[in-house]
Amino acid sequence: MTSKSSPKFMLxxxxxxxxxxxxKEQTIVIGKATSNLCATYAMSAFLEYRTSFxxxxxxFTFQSGSLLTRGRLTSEVxxxxxxxxxxxxxxxxxxxxxxxxxxxxxxxLHVPSWFIKLLRR
Numbered sequence: 001m002t003s004k005s006s007p008k009f010m011l012x013x014x015x016x017x018x019x020x021x022x023x024k025e026q027t028i029v030i031g032k033a034t035s036n037l038c039a040t041y042a043m044s045a046f047l048e049y050r051t052s053f054x055x056x057x058x059x060f061t062f063q064s065g066s067l068l069t070r071g072r073l074t075s076e077v078x079x080x081x082x083x084x085x086x087x088x089x090x091x092x093x094x095x096x097x098x099x100x101x102x103x104x105x106x107x108x109l110h111v112p113s114w115f116i117k118l119l120r121r
Contacts, residue, residue, distance in 0.1 A: 006041040008032050 009031045016023040032040045053063065060068040074092045081088035 006032055006038060006044050008040070010040050010043055 009029055012028045012030060014026045014028065017026050020026060030039050032038060050059070053061065057065060058067060062068065066072075077091055078088040081091060
């Protein structure tokens with residue numbers, strides 16, 4: 001659930017995107033959600049938790065200092081899904097990005113097609 005301390009939006013800066021032929025830096029704006037699944041709230045909570053990590057490390061690292069890679073994310077997601085007795089073989093790190101577009105398209109909220117394309121970038 002979102003809280004008053006959750007920001008109204010957050011900016012995510014990508015050094016480059018594989019969908020950009022010029023490989024230029026991009027900034028994505030993620031707005032605060034009114035549902036229990038709010039990226040800005042989750043990131044705020046994560047950053048509060050992360051104060052115990054050295055600030056010299058990249059944001060998504062384990063306490064050991066090892067980086068969270070795409071392969072490791074896929075491995076962890078599949079492990080957690082299998083622990084919950086869900087089929088996990090068809091999920092990967094890319095599922096999170098596609099999931100947002102799929103959810104928006106199937107929500108019958110009259111989301112414009114250009115916006116769904118933007119979600120998939």
